[in-house]
Amino acid sequence: MQTLQLHIGGMACSFCAQSIDKAIGQREGVKKVNVSLAHEQVLIEYDSGDIKEPNLKQILLDLGYTIRDPDKVKAFQEQQQELKTHRNRLLVAFGLTLAALVIMIMMWSGVMAWWHPWATFVLALATMFGPGWYIKKKAWQSLRRGILNQHNLLEFGAFSGLIGGIAGLYNPAFPATEFFGVSVFITTYHILSGWSANKVRARASESVRKLLDLQPDTARRVDEDGNEREVEIDQLDIGDQVRIRPGENIPVDGEILEGRSGVDESIVTGESIPMEKGGGDTIVGGSINQTGTLLVQVTALGDDSFLNQIARHIEEARAMKPGIIQLVDRVLKYYVPGVVGFAIVSILMWTLGLWLITGQTNLPRGIFAMLDVFVLGYPCALGMATPLAMIRGGGMAADRGILMRSGEAFQIMKDIDTVVLDKTGTLTIGEPKVVDVLTTEQTRQNDFLRLAGAAEQHSEHPLAQAVVNYAKNEGESLPEAEEFDSTTGKGIRADIEGQTVILGSLEYLEQQSVEIPADTSWISDHEDQGHTVIAMATGGRLSGLFALADTLKADANETVGRLKDQDRNLVLLTGDNERTARAIAEQVGIEQIEARVQPDQKAERIRDIQEQDKRVAMVGDGINDAPALTQADVGMAIGTGTDIAIESADVILMGERLYALVEAFEIGGNSFRKTKQNLLLAFSFNGIGVPLATTGLLYPVWAMIAMVASVTAVLANSFWGRLISKASKYREEQKEQQQTITYRVPNMHCEHCVETINKTLTQRFENIKIQTDLEQHEVTVAFTNGNVNDSSLREALVEIGFKPEK
């Protein structure tokens, strides 16, 4: 059994996906075909004894699709190229249509000329076989395989026009110019719909490309002489040594030979607090090295490496992802045979039917009726119905930092009944913060914070940084620490203002013979909530405790509340431990928790839920979430974290805002409602026209009228109305409204101080208003949301020597 994965160009809709599925699936030796429209990929499992790779590729080429270079950048370039080709076709077709229109207007206004039919004949041929040639290739290849789709429908119409016109050159009962004109018009419309679908797709993938880091992954290999060289990951061998600097992604799985560092494994494991690692510890590719330089020996590569295992799970998930048949294609499935049926009925009616009643036949009228049915059967607005709704919805979403990658994503949103949320980086900020402080009776809180901040200020460890930030935010200016000594990951010892300060884990303090009192309910309370507790001692005695935790995003509660109001079931899925997961879930009001889920199991959990007949959305940011994002009916990547997550997702929520999730649901659902209305409008004009055409009384000009009417209706409908709920809109307006914070600034004494505050704040922040009251020592800042917030304002004030209090 072999697998072939190909990137395909030229797919426009889920019908294409179905056509490919069908054409390849019916070949002997093919076990399984999976076509993903969103990712423009096909995954084929086949038996190489029965069919070979070139044969499979040939089928795709025969169907009129192209096979893209799997290289990420090239694929994007090819897509741009396709769009360009399509645009050129459209321009040519547009010119030809304009010429046809001029002739027809002349004709309608009574100016008759013998050359009108001949000129439109040439224009019809030029449009159909010039820019419209590609449609014929696609239509023929699908017809040959017994697949009926919109390309066939167009060709039925266009050829009917051509035949009707040719007949009209000899028989005045057939309006030749009109028939030829219709062929030109509908072909151009078809090219236009194809182009707009392409444009929507290209724009979405262009935005995705901007988010991706397309650099090849490299590592710094250290050879025997100790020289470093940057090489691509593929060139590494097991046993090679690589150096990883602070702040870099860890490129491979390996074992640490030298160095110690805090390693952020949150995108790999979901654990929110970085792990302290040193010699002998193993590290996993994809995590981030934070504090120290490491020398690592490569232990796994290729298929055995963590990242490749994830890639395999993604592929597996892709193949198992539940399909969505686009609404338009579900309708077409009945519509196309319907049109063909009416065509047959009309010719039978005027021949056999008429003969049965009157004993005579009227073949010309029967042919006229049949051609008319085909001409009217092509719903011009159909091709525009979905792209237009998507352009509107997609644009609206983009304004809010939401990127919808595919039409399917829009369609499925309203059916989602279960939303699975990752914890770290999705519900939470993803970095620890001080959540509580306890000081012993003899200690003043100010001194405590000042000393703690001073002791930690040169440590890069995230817990230390959290303490420093907290102290600074409380307005403490930090004195310099002398003579410090740290046991990485455990704690720190420093001399500050003549006192010896010990700060670190409880274990570390006990090792340093600091007594931690027996009454530690404060500690156990916090530990029960999954918080990390660290302690500080001055002069050998405990002076206080810090509790730290990864905290919820500011909009987490609101988002969860809204999703619950919409009757969606919420699940928290995390690689982190049960205790931390439960604490977060309780804070935000989620009842269902799945904790300690290994990266390879996340997609499986999603499948479990899907097997209960549920439609699932997964929201996550990490590498470990990628297979689950792919597996979910809608995968939503949040933040601009990892390429793998972005590539696996159907919807990308840019930035850290979680509420975008609610907006995505609203825009998705409402856009789909628009699509439905559009389709109804598109079909209704033609739906009425087709049965009427069987009478043979309708002139082809009605096809053009129906075309113009339906396209106008669809256009108007697409851009009319609101896609976002009143509640969300209101929320946005509220947000835009001003927020004010008043600080008491005791050391603001004179006009000069006031001037400095004004100058500094207005220089640093845009759109803020400052009011100062010198007598009350108060500063009131009014601002609209954006980069201004409490802590940034405080920071700015502290920097110029003030001590703001709330």
Added chain:
Amino acid sequence: MEKLTFTIPDLHCEGCAERSTNILERLDGVQEAKVTFEDKSAKVEFDSDKTSFDEMKQALEKANYTAEK
């Protein structure tokens, strides 16, 4: 440790002196700073490996003060 005295001519009140002290002490390498309003002077004890008069001057300028040696 080095000691340095300089003038901050645009001190307008006690508050300015206090703030200037804060600003100087926030600098990495400054051990102690004492700014007095009466004679508009700043006395700083600092580690010359870590900071310099220029850095202090810059920090003060951010807060709308000037420093003259």
